[in-house]
Amino acid sequence: MTLRQFKVWRGDASGGQxxxxxxxxxxxxxxxxxIHRLQATQEPDLACRWNCKAGKCGSCSMEINGMPRLGCMxxxxxxxxxxxxxxxxxxxxxxxxxxxxxxxxxxxxAQEMPAFAPPADLAPGEYRMQQIDVERSQEFxxxxxxxxxxxxxxxxxxxxxxxxxxxxxxxxxxxAELDMHPLDAxxxxxxxxxxxxxxxxxxxxxxxxxxxxxxxxxxDNAIIPMKERVVDRRYDPLVVFGxxxxxxxxxxxxxxxxxxxxxxxxxxxxxxxxxxxxxELTPPQPAETNASGHVNLNEMLSDRAAAASPFGDDITxxxxxxxxxxxxxxx
Amino acid sequence: MINIEKHWYDVVVIGAGGxxxxxxxxxxxxxxxxxxxSKSLFGKAHTVMAEGGAAAAMGNVNPNDxxxxxxxxxxxxxxxxxxxxxxxxxxxxxxERIWELETYGALFxxxxxxxxxxxxFGGHEYPRLAHVGDRTGLELxxxxxxxxxxLQQEDKAQHGAYDARLRVFAECTITELLLDESTGEKRIAGxxxxxxxSGEFVLFEAPAVVLATGGVGRSYKVTSxxxxxxxxxxxxxxxxxxxxxxxxxxxxxxxGMVWPPSVRGILVxxxxxxxxxxxxxxxxKRFMFEYVPDVFRKQYAETPEEGDRxxxxxxxxxxxxxxxxxxxxxxxxxxxxxxxxxxxAGGVYLDIASRRPAAEILKKLPSMYHQFKExxxxxxxxxxxEVGPTCHYVMGGVEVDPDTASAGVLGLYAxxxxxxxxxxxNRLGGNSLSDxxxxxxxAGEYAASYTDTLGKRPKVDDKQVAAAVEEALTPLARDGGxxxxxxxxxxxxxxxxxxxxxxxxxxxxxxxxxxxxxxxRIRKVGASGGxxxxxxxxxxxxxxxxxxVSECTAKAALEREESRGxxxxxxxxxxxxxxxxxNLVCAITPTGDVDLTxxxxxxxxxxxxxxxxxxxxxxxxxxxxxS
Numbered sequence: 001m002t003l004r005q006f007k008v009w010r011g012d013a014s015g016g017q018x019x020x021x022x023x024x025x026x027x028x029x030x031x032x033x034x035i036h037r038l039q040a041t042q043e044p045d046l047a048c049r050w051n052c053k054a055g056k057c058g059s060c061s062m063e064i065n066g067m068p069r070l071g072c073m074x075x076x077x078x079x080x081x082x083x084x085x086x087x088x089x090x091x092x093x094x095x096x097x098x099x100x101x102x103x104x105x106x107x108x109x110a111q112e113m114p115a116f117a118p119p120a121d122l123a124p125g126e127y128r129m130q131q132i133d134v135e136r137s138q139e140f141x142x143x144x145x146x147x148x149x150x151x152x153x154x155x156x157x158x159x160x161x162x163x164x165x166x167x168x169x170x171x172x173x174x175x176a177e178l179d180m181h182p183l184d185a186x187x188x189x190x191x192x193x194x195x196x197x198x199x200x201x202x203x204x205x206x207x208x209x210x211x212x213x214x215x216x217x218x219x220d221n222a223i224i225p226m227k228e229r230v231v232d233r234r235y236d237p238l239v240v241f242g243x244x245x246x247x248x249x250x251x252x253x254x255x256x257x258x259x260x261x262x263x264x265x266x267x268x269x270x271x272x273x274x275x276x277x278x279x280e281l282t283p284p285q286p287a288e289t290n291a292s293g294h295v296n297l298n299e300m301l302s303d304r305a306a307a308a309s310p311f312g313d314d315i316t317x318x319x320x321x322x323x324x325x326x327x328x329x330x331x
Numbered sequence: 332m333i334n335i336e337k338h339w340y341d342v343v344v345i346g347a348g349g350x351x352x353x354x355x356x357x358x359x360x361x362x363x364x365x366x367x368x369s370k371s372l373f374g375k376a377h378t379v380m381a382e383g384g385a386a387a388a389m390g391n392v393n394p395n396d397x398x399x400x401x402x403x404x405x406x407x408x409x410x411x412x413x414x415x416x417x418x419x420x421x422x423x424x425x426x427e428r429i430w431e432l433e434t435y436g437a438l439f440x441x442x443x444x445x446x447x448x449x450x451x452f453g454g455h456e457y458p459r460l461a462h463v464g465d466r467t468g469l470e471l472x473x474x475x476x477x478x479x480x481x482l483q484q485e486d487k488a489q490h491g492a493y494d495a496r497l498r499v500f501a502e503c504t505i506t507e508l509l510l511d512e513s514t515g516e517k518r519i520a521g522x523x524x525x526x527x528x529s530g531e532f533v534l535f536e537a538p539a540v541v542l543a544t545g546g547v548g549r550s551y552k553v554t555s556x557x558x559x560x561x562x563x564x565x566x567x568x569x570x571x572x573x574x575x576x577x578x579x580x581x582x583x584x585x586x587g588m589v590w591p592p593s594v595r596g597i598l599v600x601x602x603x604x605x606x607x608x609x610x611x612x613x614x615x616k617r618f619m620f621e622y623v624p625d626v627f628r629k630q631y632a633e634t635p636e637e638g639d640r641x642x643x644x645x646x647x648x649x650x651x652x653x654x655x656x657x658x659x660x661x662x663x664x665x666x667x668x669x670x671x672x673x674x675x676a677g678g679v680y681l682d683i684a685s686r687r688p689a690a691e692i693l694k695k696l697p698s699m700y701h702q703f704k705e706x707x708x709x710x711x712x713x714x715x716x717e718v719g720p721t722c723h724y725v726m727g728g729v730e731v732d733p734d735t736a737s738a739g740v741l742g743l744y745a746x747x748x749x750x751x752x753x754x755x756x757n758r759l760g761g762n763s764l765s766d767x768x769x770x771x772x773x774a775g776e777y778a779a780s781y782t783d784t785l786g787k788r789p790k791v792d793d794k795q796v797a798a799a800v801e802e803a804l805t806p807l808a809r810d811g812g813x814x815x816x817x818x819x820x821x822x823x824x825x826x827x828x829x830x831x832x833x834x835x836x837x838x839x840x841x842x843x844x845x846x847x848x849x850x851x852r853i854r855k856v857g858a859s860g861g862x863x864x865x866x867x868x869x870x871x872x873x874x875x876x877x878x879x880v881s882e883c884t885a886k887a888a889l890e891r892e893e894s895r896g897x898x899x900x901x902x903x904x905x906x907x908x909x910x911x912x913x914n915l916v917c918a919i920t921p922t923g924d925v926d927l928t929x930x931x932x933x934x935x936x937x938x939x940x941x942x943x944x945x946x947x948x949x950x951x952x953x954x955x956x957x958s
Contacts, residue, residue: 012863028591028707040816044867045860049372051557054597055702056469057375073705075593096528097864107373107501111493115481116436124430125389128445134438138463141438141470142698145374181436215701 001026004076006034007086008046012097018086025076031087032060032071035099047098055213058146062099063088068148068211090151091158106147109167113174114192117185133182140177140222142214143170149208149218155201166198169208169218175199176222190226199226333800336526336533340366341782342775343522343537345505345564348376349468350747350767350774351543352475353428357775358541359482359497363782366535367479367499368524370559374476377545377557378767381468382600382699383452384460385768386761387425391446396457398422399942405762406943408454408656409726409755410896411911411951412577415935416733417753421762421769428768429461435478437470439463451605451645454656454759465600466698471764502527505563506872507799508540508571508743511789517572519742520789523799527869530862532800538789539778542568542729542738542745543771547581549873550881551722551831552823555587555598561873562880564749568729569879573738575917576751576930577727578880579887580897582758583832585660586610587721589678594707596721599681599699601760603716604653606695607642608683610664611715612672618679619652622663626950627655658757658896661720665832668719678719684712720832724763726754726897727887730916736774742781742789746774752914756896806871812857815871822849822877830885835901839889846882853878882925883917890915890927908953 004025007018021042023034032050039046050060053072060071064087071087079085093101119127149169156162172193179189193199204227206219216222342358344351347369358365369376388401401422406413429447433439439461440448449458463470483493490496505524510517521536544564548556565575586603588594604610609617623631631652632638638651653660664679673679683692689712693700696711703709709716728751729738736744747767754762806812829842853875858868893907894900914930940948948957 026592028593030593030706033593039866040814040820044814044816044858045865047864047866051371051375051559052377052380053557054380054555054594055706056379056466056698057371057557059371059375072593075706075708077708100528100864102528103372111480111483111487113480115477115484118434118436124427124434127430127433129438129441130445131441131448134441137438138440141463141473142466143473144379144469178436181438184436213705 002081004034004081005084006038007084008035008038008099009086009088010043010046010098011095013095016095016098018088027077029076030072031062031064031069031074031076031085034076035071035087047096047100049100056144058144058213061090061146061148061151063090063151068152070146070148070213073213090147092151092153092156093147103147105163106145106150106168106170109171109197110174112196113167113171114178114186116178116181119183119185122183127183129182133180136180136221137177137182139216140173142216143173144214145170146213148211148213152207152211153202154205154207155198162198162201166201169202169223171197172199172202172226173216173218173222176226179226190229193226199223202227334531335796335800336531338366338533338535340364340535340537342366342539342541342778343368343535344541344543344775345522345567346376346541346543346545346747346749347371347373347499347501348543348545348747348767349378349471349475349764350749350771351376351541352472352479353768353771354541354543354744354746354775354778355497356475356478356482357772358539358779361776361779363496363779365497366537367497368503368505368522368535369499369501370504370527370563371502373499373501374472376472377560378472378764379466379469380555380557380598381471381764382465382598383602384450384462384467384761385425385429385471385764386452386455386459386759387429387461387765388422388457388459389426389429389447389449389461390457391442392449392458396459398426400456401425401459402939403942404455405759406755407947408757408759408762408896410757410906411755412580412895412914412932413755414733414752414933415939416933417770418755419939420733420773421753421766424769424772425765428765428772432471432474432768435474435481437463437474439470450602451650451654452760453601453604453654453660455761460761462602464697465602465695467764471768500526500533503533504869504872505567506803507795508567509534509791509795509799510571510740511792513790517740518789519571519740520791523796525803525862528864530865530868532803534791534796536788536791538785539742539744539782541736541774541778542743542749543747543767543774544749546725546748547877547880547884548722548725549819550822550826550877550884552820552827553587553589553596553719554722555584555596556722561877563873563876564745565728565880565883566876568738568740568743568745568749569883569917569919571740571743572918573740573743573745574730575727575880575883576730576914577756577887578725578751578883578917579891579915580726580754580756580895581722581884582657582724582726582897583661583720584723585657585664585720586681586716586718587723588703588707588716589719589721590674590676590717591707591709594703594709597702597706598721598723599716599718600696601654601657603681603683603696603699603711604651606683606692607686608681609651609653609686610660610718611680611682612667613674613680614672616672618667618672619655619660619663622659622666623652623655624659626947627659631655656757657760658899661832662899664719673719674717676717676719678717680715681718682715684710684714689713722827724748724758725884726756726758727751727884731770734773735777736770737777737781742778744774744778746770756898803872806856806858807860807862807868809855809857812871813852813855815856815858815867815874818849818853818856818874819870819877821852822846822874822881825849826881826884830881830888833899833901834888836889839885842885843882843889846878846885850878850882879919879923879925883927886925886927887915887917906951908951908956911951912953912956
């Protein structure tokens with residue numbers, strides 16, 4: 001047993017300071033043990049989150065000597081005996097009190113993330129998946145939501161203004177997990193990550209991977225593959241060229257095959273929507289193609305005196321507004 | 332003037348672990364407006380600690396498995412003290428509940444043909460535990476958490492707000508249930524508590540409350556339980572007029588780490604033994620072969636050679652005795668330590684390192700390896716672990732109706748660890764995750780349907796609210812009160828030393844007098860500081876719950892003069908068929924004292940009884956019952 005020096009941040013949203021403490025440390029203890037001793041013997045109202053004390057719940061996230069760590073997984077034996085250990089709250093989130101921060105940002109971002117979409121044709125008990133296929137997603141489901149990755153990510157760490165547009169590594173692995181889920185019925189996970197989660201803000205500095213207590217390869221196994229494939233789809237010159245020259249049916253994934261359902265809200269604010277947004281609409285019809293499957297480039301062979309309409313030849317303009325799944329909020 | 336935030340809900344679920352979340356999902360699916368109260372952040376529940384898996388007789392690995400075999404195993408494990416109807420419902424409904432999780436997005440480990448894989452576990456006749464490596468509890472919580480988010484997204488689409496019909500109140504503690512007694516019958520009218528972050532009070536007006544608060548392990552020093560396990564639900568139920576049964580039965584998990592201190596109490600999952608790990612004393616002897624009780628003699632191997640063959644050929648060999656039910660293993664370790672063959676820290680060695688290649692250990696027990704490497708710098712692929720019994724689970728709890736999970740007070744329901752009866756005197760590993768799904772769903776379903784039957788909503792009594800406010804504020808106002816941390820530590824000493832794994836009459840009597848001294852001291856508990864996120868104040872308020880539940884345990888342990896499952900009396904080492912017919916029931920008097928009574932256990936129906944050999948029943952039942 002030795003007496004060791006600690007600096008612990010105390011305060012709240014209005015401000016605070018590092019206080020000095022001398023606390024007993026026994027062989028085999030971790031930082032959280034020391035905080036408990038500090039509470040029991042000197043500072044009964046020192047605020048600190050913790051639950052399992054076994055590295056499984058991800059509650060006791062804090063910054064120890066400036067490094068985002070779990071208090072329960074930071075062994076005292078990793079410090080020099082005469083070293084002063086400073087313990088501060090997570091910097092990216094607003095302080096509530098002492099070591100406790102307001103992490104609601106992460107829960108809000110999780111709410112925005114479209115949930116698992118169960119396959120419509122399988123009843124409970126009929127799911128069949130191979131171990132090798134579930135393992136990829138399972139890596140990300142190890143996440144204990146300690147939010148150390150969110151805390152350390154420089155996109156939001158010192159840039160509050162990025163928070164609205166950026167979901168953070170925790171939610172990128174959630175997106176990757178669903179993307180790789182063998183039976184998830186949605187196929188636009190990467191696009192969502194790019195368009196509404198702010199995947200593009202990440203410039204792969206791997207800080208998140210470094211602090212992950214579960215050793216999830218956040219950058220290598222989730223973010224980079226998602227970025228690559230998003231890039232594939234959007235910018236790959238071959239794909240762009242292909243779009244121009246290929247038959248419509250060769251661009252299979254880009255044309256919806258069945259009726260589409262508008263995903264927008266069913267009711268508007270006053271509950272009086274005159275349009276049924278949930279109804280089924282006929283999918284757009286592909287432009288007419290010739291015997292070899294190509295769009296007719298030669299006006300001579302077409303049934304009209306112009307190129308085929310990019311909207312499909314079955315649509316006449318102006319469109320009757322009543323056939324649209326759109327309602328102008330000010331009308 | 333005290334400010335109280337008010338909310339109006341149909342169903343309030345107290346507790347955000349597996350049972351609470353499952354109940355909330357069901358009540359929301361039934362169209363109710365539901366609040367989930369979580370003492371911690373959303374998703375941090377103690378359920379994440381469950382490692383082994385969820386037991387459900389799906390028969391994916393061994394097609395001979397079915398609900399009847401599972402039922403038999405559960406009753407055997409609980410030494411026939413289980414509420415048979417709960418065990419029956421549990422065995423029948425568990426597979427559906429597991430399959431349902433897959434539709435919420437859960438990813439269990441798979442068999443070769445793509446089904447959910449199932450693993451062996453102590454007390455289960457066939458491989459039965461659906462699992463995800465050794466982090467099944469985490470998968471379960473995350474899945475339910477994400478299902479709740481998905482329901483919230485539906486609500487947002489329909490009503491414009493995520494929490495229109497299902498809201499999670501994170502870091503919120505309930506201190507009192509509120510009752511409407513105006514009709515002459517006690518009915519739940521709501522719940523009162525405080526936000527931990529701000530210290531502000533909050534009042535939920537709701538006709539139905541589901542208790543899903545988990546267990547009581549924080550009353551013990553060596554425990555696998557998190558700080559939240561202070562018996563809140565048990566105590567709330569008692570104060571609302573419900574009863575607790577079987578409180579003498581606490582499960583001490585046989586293999587918790589005892590050294591080093593940073594991991595003290597942390598469980599080493601049974602699958603370490605299921606996958607080849609063996610227990611050795613300091614003399615290097617594999618001692619479990621000497622501790623196979625007569626009732627299990629036929630099912631367990633007699634030689635290490637036979638036991639070792641079982642791992643690869645379970646059909647032609649009997650299982651090794653390391654896989655006996657938890658109470659038997661805990662008792663065996665305790666005996667070895669008492670005989671002086673234990674380690675300095677009071678444990679024995681659990682060795683998988685010398686029996687399996689490192690790569691295989693890493694594959695099968697990844698988070699276990701990771702946990703001990705990181706937390707304690709112990710490498711389980713090269714060195715044995717030092718393990719001993721640690722307080723893990725309370726079999727006892729709120730007495731509930733098996734079908735509806737109703738707790739005997741109108742509008743009050745209980746599910747999961749806080750409820751009692753399902754596991755009898757001892758719980759099989761893997762049965763808790765399935766228990767909380769099966770009965771969580773039922774509690775949510777019946778709480779929702781109860782609110783449909785109401786003519787007029789019960790009304791909250793302002794006097795009760797005022798009393799609850801005063802009770803909560805008193806420790807803050809008291810100058811120079813007792814230190815809550817000291818009181819908790821003293822309570823843990825009493826329970827650990829005197830009401831631990833092996834119990835004696837004299838010690839139990841002493842524990843009762845020490846507990847009554849503590850009761851006086853807890854009345855004088857003080858907390859310094861303000862109301863914003865003040866752990867000292869929070870603990871001060873939890874103490875009275877811990878105390879009353881500890882009193883129930885100590886009283887019931889003194890009363891039951893036999894050894895059965897999670898209750899071992901040194902002075903009554905044998906199981907007694909007469910005591911099998913009795914449930915010990917605790918209630919509290921208006922002055923707050925614990926009142927203990929005997930109650931006959933429900934008689935099993937003939938069709939269920941017929942599932943057992945008569946010779947087996949003879950080990951548990953009196954001659955009179957058998958004829």
